[in-house]
Amino acid sequence: MELKWALLLLGLFLESSESRGCNIGYERKNNICVDTNECAPALSVCGDHSNCFNTDGSYHCTCKEGFQSAPPIFTATTGDCRDINECLAETQTCSSDMNCVNTIGSYECICPPGYRKTRTDSGCEDVDECLSSVCGVHSSCINTPGSFQCICSSGFLKHENGTCADINECSKGQDVCGTNGICNNNVGSYSCKCHEGYSNYGNDRSKCIEMSCDHFEVESDTKDVPVKLKHLLALLKSSCESLRDPNGGHQKGEELLENVFTSTDELLSEGNIADGATLSHFLDAVENSMRLIGPQLKEPLTRIETHNTFAEVAVMRSQAPPSGRVTLNTDPALFKTSWETVVGNSYPGFAFAALVSYKELNSSADLLQKMSREKSDDKERNVTYLLSSKVVTAVVSNAETKQLSEPVTLIFTHVEERAESEDMSYSCVYWDEAEGAWSGRGCERAWSNSTHTECSCSHLSSFAVLMALYPVQDTLELLMITRVGLALSLVCLFLCILTFKFCRSIQGTRTSIHLHLSICLFIADLVFLCGISSTQNKVGCSIVAGLLHFFFLSAFCWMLLEGVQLYRMVVLVFHTTIKHLYMYLVGYGVPLVIVSTSAIAYPKGYGTDRHCWLSLDFIWSFFAPVCIIVVLNSFVFIITVWKLAEKFSSLNPDLSKLRNIRGFTVTAMAQLCVLGGMWVFGCFLFQEKGTQVALYLFTILNSLQGALLFVLHCLLSKAVRDEYCKLITRICSLKEMYSEFSTNQSSNSQQPLRSDQTTGESKI
Numbered sequence: 177m178e179l180k181w182a183l184l185l186l187g188l189f190l191e192s193s194e195s196r197g198c199n200i201g202y203e204r205k206n207n208i209c210v211d212t213n214e215c216a217p218a219l220s221v222c223g224d225h226s227n228c229f230n231t232d233g234s235y236h237c238t239c240k241e242g243f244q245s246a247p248p249i250f251t252a253t254t255g256d257c258r259d260i261n262e263c264l265a266e267t268q269t270c271s272s273d274m275n276c277v278n279t280i281g282s283y284e285c286i287c288p289p290g291y292r293k294t295r296t297d298s299g300c301e302d303v304d305e306c307l308s309s310v311c312g313v314h315s316s317c318i319n320t321p322g323s324f325q326c327i328c329s330s331g332f333l334k335h336e337n338g339t340c341a342d343i344n345e346c347s348k349g350q351d352v353c354g355t356n357g358i359c360n361n362n363v364g365s366y367s368c369k370c371h372e373g374y375s376n377y378g379n380d381r382s383k384c385i386e387m388s389c390d391h392f393e394v395e396s397d398t399k400d401v402p403v404k405l406k407h408l409l410a411l412l413k414s415s416c417e418s419l420r421d422p423n424g425g426h427q428k429g430e431e432l433l434e435n436v437f438t439s440t441d442e443l444l445s446e447g448n449i450a451d452g453a454t455l456s457h458f459l460d461a462v463e464n465s466m467r468l469i470g471p472q473l474k475e476p477l478t479r480i481e482t483h484n485t486f487a488e489v490a491v492m493r494s495q496a497p498p499s500g501r502v503t504l505n506t507d508p509a510l511f512k513t514s515w516e517t518v519v520g521n522s523y524p525g526f527a528f529a530a531l532v533s534y535k536e537l538n539s540s541a542d543l544l545q546k547m548s549r550e551k552s553d554d555k556e557r558n559v560t561y562l563l564s565s566k567v568v569t570a571v572v573s574n575a576e577t578k579q580l581s582e583p584v585t586l587i588f589t590h591v592e593e594r595a596e597s598e599d600m601s602y603s604c605v606y607w608d609e610a611e612g613a614w615s616g617r618g619c620e621r622a623w624s625n626s627t628h629t630e631c632s633c634s635h636l637s638s639f640a641v642l643m644a645l646y647p648v649q650d651t652l653e654l655l656m657i658t659r660v661g662l663a664l665s666l667v668c669l670f671l672c673i674l675t676f677k678f679c680r681s682i683q684g685t686r687t688s689i690h691l692h693l694s695i696c697l698f699i700a701d702l703v704f705l706c707g708i709s710s711t712q713n714k715v716g717c718s719i720v721a722g723l724l725h726f727f728f729l730s731a732f733c734w735m736l737l738e739g740v741q742l743y744r745m746v747v748l749v750f751h752t753t754i755k756h757l758y759m760y761l762v763g764y765g766v767p768l769v770i771v772s773t774s775a776i777a778y779p780k781g782y783g784t785d786r787h788c789w790l791s792l793d794f795i796w797s798f799f800a801p802v803c804i805i806v807v808l809n810s811f812v813f814i815i816t817v818w819k820l821a822e823k824f825s826s827l828n829p830d831l832s833k834l835r836n837i838r839g840f841t842v843t844a845m846a847q848l849c850v851l852g853g854m855w856v857f858g859c860f861l862f863q864e865k866g867t868q869v870a871l872y873l874f875t876i877l878n879s880l881q882g883a884l885l886f887v888l889h890c891l892l893s894k895a896v897r898d899e900y901c902k903l904i905t906r907i908c909s910l911k912e913m914y915s916e917f918s919t920n921q922s923s924n925s926q927q928p929l930r931s932d933q934t935t936g937e938s939k940i
């Protein structure tokens with residue numbers, strides 16, 4: 177600097193000879209004083225990083241951008257420009273994830289190592305170092321923010337120099353293959369070759385465990401094992417043997433599963449499972465097949481659905497035993513447990529859980545009834561059991577499933593939506609192979625609603641939900657009404673029979689019809705009173721049901737005959753009697769044909785577990801004829817009433833006769849209404865959900881119909897009343913005669929009472 181100033185002064189001095197007479201800052205050129213350009217580059221009066229501005233007679237300096245000096249505008253004597261550290265200033269524009277670096281006269285924004293600027297320069301982004309293979313073989317690269325990591329693949333270990341080297345699993349003194357297999361190390365892995373009789377189910381890196389194929393043996397002495405089941409067992413056995421053979425190739429698990437389920441399907445669709453022993457065999461075979469196939473499946477979750485079966489299998493393979501929950505879901509049921517329960521005490525390197533549902537596995541009624549042995553009060557109450565869910569089999573790799581440490585959960589979907597009620601309850605059961613029956617031991621019901629039941633079971637096997645139907649408890653009062661009513665009915669009907677049979681003044685076709693109607697109702701009521709609930713004796717019960725079927729139908733037929741007879745009385749003037757043969761043919765023949773046809777076609781329909789009456793699916797063999805008869809009869813009545821009206825309005829109506837017939841018709845219609853109405857309620861009565869009201873109405877109408885018949889046909893009929901009076905008087909006079917005879921022996925001149933004075937009734 178000193179030098180610069182010295183040079184400047186020297187220059188000015190040298191020029192002074194010529195610029196003499198000019199002020200400072202001017203120089204003489206051609207004898208004129210002109211301004212000196214101090215900013216000429218040769219002079220560089222302002223120093224570095226500055227801008228020089230020449231003015232008239234002087235100059236000044238400013239710093240360039242990025243530099244500063246003490247006074248912002250200066251001349252050579254005052255100072256020079258120094259770099260500004262912009263990174264310290266508020267005005268720097270680097271984003272927060274960038275580093276600010278000061279440079280001479282400026283600054284730069286730089287991303288930290290492992291990051292680079294984004295395209296738009298707005299910030300920094302991570303560089304994925306794994307895109308270029310930086311890690312070498314047998315290792316995998318994991319990108320991290322700003323960096324990356326190399327992890328050795330399983331089966332390899334990181335060497336000191338950073339490369340991954342194979343681990344020799346076989347040499348470590350760990351028995352990775354168990355004591356029953358030979359370990360072979362290979363690069364990055366190993367495999368176990370099992371000794372004969374042991375297997376790791378195709379899982380090369382699992383321990384070899386003992387394997388027996390004996391349970392797929394068909395015992396030669398059991399003859400009644402269905403052929404299809406034998407085929408299934410043979411298939412499983414050969415597959416099992418090939419697994420045991422260390423040199424044998426074996427089928428893939430998925431293929432085997434499909435084969436087994438195809439066989440199972442065939443077996444089920446033929447309805448082969450008839451008895452307990454076969455059912456045990458079958459369920460056993462399914463369980464063992466799942467134990468065989470489960471470990472061979474490659475996918476973590478396999479689902480298979482065929483026509484008759486639905487299965488889900490979950491498989492886990494890992495060095496350490498798995499933990500956590502496992503849930504398997506097929507439409508008919510849900511199976512929930514924990515992997516700890518599935519694994520049990522020994523873990524060979526794999527674990528599986530399977531749930532198999534059978535869509536159409538019907539357990540016959542006998543098998544279900546065995547349940548009742550367990551609960552003695554059920555037997556007394558005559559409880560009926562039905563399967564209300566599909567049957568499912570739950571299998572896990574743990575072989576010790578008799579007593580689980582933690583209960584498993586099964587949620588069943590009911591086949592039919594139905595809420596529990598007084599006469600129905602759900603219970604959880606399993607198939608007890610030893611007993612050959614369904615059993616509730618070790619299975620608790622957690623809850624039920626109308627569509628689902630949850631079961632909690634402390635062992636594993638095949639499960640289902642049973643529906644127990646309790647008989648409707650006939651209340652005492654209802655029983656009393658029935659008994660008393662029926663007794664009253666029987667007495668009245670008996671009186672009717674006597675009257676119709678012996679009352680001479682009213683003999684005729686209608687009376688014959690009434691007689692047979694009364695007989696039918698009398699027998700039906702008697703049988704009903706004595707036999708309706710004698711369900712213990714199956715044959716007796718069927719006979720009771722048959723008799724009731726016959727006599728009630730017969731009663732309806734006789735009522736139809738009465739309708740027809742009334743019609744004839746209106747329309748025909750003479751020959752109004754019907755031949756007895758024809759009457760019997762309709763009155764007894766028709767019901768006989770119906771009952772015998774029904775009995776031959778479906779003998780099981782007679783007698784149920786709760787009543788000696790027709791079973792529900794068969795009730796139409798009664799109601800259909802009844803409906804037809806009632807409709808026919810109503811039709812006949814309508815025609816009769818119409819004809820009657822016509823006659824009343826004819827020229828000379830025979831008024832007394834017509835009034836009589838009108839009376840009879842009304843009576844007959846009332847009777848049809850009572851008997852028909854009774855069976856309308858009866859319709860509901862034998863249904864499972866029979867309402868209390870229908871039950872009462874049926875019982876009351878049934879009890880009263882005998883009394884009604886007696887009132888309508890005997891007490892309301894003048895002829896019959898007269899006959900009764902005659903009879904009573906005769907009895908009285910006999911007494912009188914006897915007393916008179918004994919005292920006086922005077923002759924009695926009493927006339928037989930108005931025997932000629934008969935009403936028109938008997939003549940018709």
Ligand SMILES: *[C@@H]1O[C@H](CO)[C@@H](O)[C@H](O)[C@H]1NC(C)=O
Binds near residue numbers: 335338339
């Ligand atoms: C690292 O060490 C292993 C074992 O000593 C050796 O085989 C390998 O060649 C080494 N790798 C490098 C890159 O030095």
Ligand SMILES: *[C@@H]1O[C@H](CO)[C@@H](O)[C@H](O)[C@H]1NC(C)=O
Binds near residue numbers: 444538
């Ligand atoms: C099983 O029962 C259901 C309903 O109860 C019936 O539809 C089906 O035909 C039965 N299947 C066999 C094989 O008996």
Ligand SMILES: *[C@@H]1O[C@H](CO)[C@@H](O)[C@H](O)[C@H]1NC(C)=O
Binds near residue numbers: 625626627628
């Ligand atoms: C019964 O319970 C199950 C499970 O909680 C539920 O999904 C279903 O809707 C319930 N059904 C009824 C009728 O409430």
